[in-house]
Amino acid sequence: MSTIAKVVVENATLHFDKLFSYLVPEGIPVSAGCRVTVPFGAGNRTRFGLVMELGEEDGGAKLKTIASLVDKEPLLNAEMLALVRYLKETTFCGYYDAVRTLLPPGIGVELKYTYELGEPVPEGEELPGDVRQVVDYLSGRGKPVREETMLAALGLAADAPVLRFLCENGTLIKSQEIRQRILDEKLVMVRLADGISELSDITGVKITAKQKAVVELLSRVGQASLKEVCYFAAVGKTVPDRLEKAGILHYFTREIYRNPYANRHAREDSNSIVLADEQEAAFESLCALADQDSPAAALLYGVTGSGKTEVFLRTIRHVLERGRGVIVMVPEISLTPQTIDRFHRYFGSQIAVLHSGLTMSERMDEWKRIKKGGARIVVGTRSAVFAPLDDIGLIVMDEEQESTYKSEQSPRYHARDVARVRVAYHKALLLLASATPSVESYYRARQEKYHLLTLKNRYGKANLPDVTILDMSTQALNASSASLSQELIEQLQSNLDHHEQSILLLNRRGYNTLVKCAVCSTVAQCPHCSVALTYHSANGHLMCHYCGYVARADEVCPTCGSKLLRFSGAGTQKVEQELRELFPDARILRMDMDTTMARFSHEKYFADFSAGKYDMIIGTQMVAKGLDFPNVTLVGVLSADASLYAQDYRSYERAFSLFTQVVGRSGRAEKAGRAYIQTFTPENTVISLAAAQDYDSFFAQEIESRRIHLYPPFCDMVGVGFSGLVNAQVRDAAQCFVAKFAELAGGEYPDLPLRVLGPCESQINRVAGKYRWRMAVKCSYNARFRTLLWRVVEWYYAQNAQKDVSVFIDPKYENSI
Missing domain, CATH: 3.40.50.300 (P-loop containing nucleotide triphosphate hydrolases)
Incomplete structure (x- = not known):
């Protein structure tokens, strides 16, 4: 009897993603939960795999053999292997996607191949040109040569016939080694090279406009992380790379400790x-x-x-x-x-x-x-x-x-x-x-x-804050601020006078959320996504918050050629500027994704705010929940309506939670708290219930709506998404999938309660160059329904006509469609 291992293999397509049987070589201590390398596919290309279980084979089947053992001890125990199966079955992912989710990213390994000469070639023997080229390249080298180095030098492909021929006759020896991936232990920093302090110091080298932006930034700040340089200069990594190669910039690393929380000891019981x-x-x-x-x-x-x-x-x-x-x-x-x-x-x-x-x-x-x-x-x-x-x-x-x-x-x-x-x-x-x-x-x-x-009650002597709903439609046109009501401005000033702190919530980052042509009203849109670009004053560019696309803010209109632009909509950057103009002596902290890119920035900013180094925070939802600052007595919610009207059956639930949570940051100690919610729809019951902190009434209202319209918890919502580069192909693939689903459901699963919605275009039809369609199924997400869905997915991937359109299953779908 031979020992066999049931192995899941990385990068297997969903159609072929299953347990593969391999023989375990004698003397290799393979255990379930260990990673191995195995020959896979018709070409026996080496791939990583993970052993899910071990068994015995009577020798009747012809099986391939495990090539090598990666881990001396199992990485995953029995419980974790069961979780891999659970994720595969319930989330429709690949086995190895589940494995990667359970393991830390730094534990990854990679295969590297080397070549060296084996059997010596007799001197003077005539060899075909491509064979002679390989032999001459490797002759006289004292150690094996990496595959990628040799292929680049000789202009060969990894599967070149000459390499296979020379390995089969023993002239070449191909070896593999398993190496730990490079770990991110250093933070890459950038500064100007010695002798360069400003743009005029650069002579004899012609630099581009983007390179100038990098130099000017560093001349102002001295040094910054590479990530910060790329953001604030609105450039890709290749721009500072070329400057470094030209000797204009200098890269260096800052040590990052492997345990940033080391030496922290218990101080209280x-x-x-x-x-x-x-x-x-x-x-x-x-x-x-x-x-x-x-x-x-x-x-x-x-x-x-x-x-x-x-x-x-x-x-x-x-x-x-x-x-x-x-x-x-x-x-x-x-x-x-x-x-x-x-x-x-x-x-x-x-x-x-x-x-x-x-x-x-x-x-x-x-x-x-x-x-x-x-x-x-x-x-x-x-x-x-x-x-x-x-x-x-x-x-x-x-x-x-x-x-x-x-x-x-x-x-x-x-x-x-x-x-x-x-x-x-x-x-x-x-x-x-x-x-x-x-x-x-x-x-x-x-x-x-x-x-x-x-x-039901706040801890200690704290009371719930008094909440005021402000109707922004009644604000004067000549108000001193476009984002802040006069009453909220007065309350902020009062807090400054009493040395108390304030939190303002605006769940939009950037400066202006909409930029369009003043002549023809064409909106500045991302060329890769179906969304408008946001203007960022911090780097002076338009940015896409979905794919990261960056454009200059002064480019001409693509429709009429005008350079006149109209900026509207306020983000956190604009409100920060307004606050600085209204309260020039106030210490203001902005917290959004742009200001918290650095490691431990959240920790530093919150510690500084708690220590009284800032008077007010303007931020996105990261400042709305779970924070406890005793000196915060005022909270303001700006542009509350933006959270209410999403195409999502959970939009009211999310808005109520956000408003309730941020209001709850006020008055958490002995000082009384107050909160102001700015809205153009003060009659909306979600806002009034959040102001009253009345979750029970909100729940009663929301659960009845869910019951009437049949949304969770009265059913499960499962989404099926489709994406590809050609919109018509994605549409056809979605319609093809729905037709097969309806055929199987009606013919073999008539007992299942199902409501199919769609297919239709996604709310944002295009993201990062790919078009997206979707469908939703209201169902009971049990094993029988998953069997039906698996059959349709496997059928879909077996159709060559749909190979350019990918499909994914979302078992907790939240859009209303």
Whole structure:
């Protein structure tokens, strides 16, 4: 009997993505969960794979043999291998896409090939020209030559017949080596070369306009990261690369420590946290659920500032005392600084951190530390749900309603669903926490599928803020600010006079959100996407927020040739400028994606704001949730209407959550708080309910609408997306897919309750040069429905006519279509 390994192979198309059987060579200690290299396909090209399971073979089948073992010990245990299968089945991804999701990016490896001469060629023997070329190139070299080096020098392809011929007759020896990918341990910095301090110092070299922009930027700031240079000069990386090659710029690296949170020790005992009566009751209920020998789920629903964090800090301590591990998830990086600092205060070095703000090497080190038992609490964003803890007792999802817990790339999983699978495996407790729970979660709690724990009052002496709704349609045309009402301006001045802090929310970055020709009204659009370009004053260019396209702001109109442009719509950059003009002595901080590109920028800015170094923040939604600043007594919501009217059945839910959360940042300590919501539709009930912090009334209104129109939680919504370079081909592919789906569903699955919507163009029809169409299915997302969908997907990929149009499945679709 021979040992066989069931292997999943990287880069296999979805149509051929399955478990492949390979013989295990004697003497190689292959285990399930290890990576291997295997010959694959008709050409036996070497590929990476992962062993999913081992078995025995009686010798009847002719199988290929595993080429080499990459990992001495398994990277994935039985639970993680089960998660790979779960992601494959439920999110319609490839097996290896799921494997990559579970592993840290820094742990990747790559294959490198080398060539050297084997059997010596007799002197004087006549050889064909291409053979002689290869032999002469390798002769006299003391060591093997890398494949890419030799191919480039000789102008050959990797599958050139001459190479195959020479390897088969022994003249060439081709070897492979497995190497760890280069880790991102250094931050690349840029400065002007010695002797150059301004543009006039450059002589004898002709430089382009873009290169001049880079030089002028560095002459002002001295030095900056390469990423910052590219953004603020609005250039690609090749521009500073050419300047560096010409000796005008100098690249250097700044050391990045592999564990940025090292040497943080516990400073307080979490048992010292004093809980109010309703917090104590919630804590005791959670301890009882965590102690039972079966999986459980609870929803901790409390108003903003009610002390939910204190409750689960105490619960975490209880779980740790039982010797079990904990995963705590926050929805985005901006919320990690305060969360991590608080956890380190109570738990010190027991904390491991996983989020995309760390370098690949740091994430890999943290992952290894967790896997080896060096950390018992994992704090991070969505991907932390896959942390390799052995014995999980508790998984916490803070702000559980946030859409960032859903992955928009393959595999399209929701962290809440993965968390349910993991707590079932470990017989643990899943704790969802929010002041504005998702409609589905609150509905499940009302149906007693989750244990509902409620905190109705703010912690300590804090009270909910007074909220005022401002009707912007009544503002005077000659107002001192286009973005801020006169009443909000007066309140900001009052806060400055009383040395109190303010937060302003505007969920649009950039300076102007719309630029169009003043003569013919043609809108400046991205040539690769169906969206308008946004003007950024920080770099003086128009930018696409979808594909990153950059254009000059002074280019002529492509329709009429006019240079007259009209700028309208306000982003965070414009409001920041208005604030500086209105309050010249105020210390103003802008926080959006443009100002938080640097590592740990969120942490630095929030620490500075907490320390009183700024008087007010203007920012996008990263300033709206989960933050606790005792001196913030004023919150302003600008352009509230932009969040209300999206083509999305969750638009009201998201808007209510955003308004409620940001209003809740005010008055969280002893000082009274107030909030102002600016809108052109003050009669909208979502705004008035958010102002009243009345989630129960909002839920009653929203759940009835969902019931009438049949949206989740009364059904599941599954989306099917199509994308390709030619719009007509994408349309035809979508129609072809729907026709096959209808044929199979009507013929073999008539028992399934289905409503098919579409196909139609996506709301943004073109992104990064690819056209997009979509369809949606209202269904019950069970195993039988997934079988139907898998059959259609496999049929689709077997059709050569559709090879230029890709398809993806979104099991948590949210558009109304």
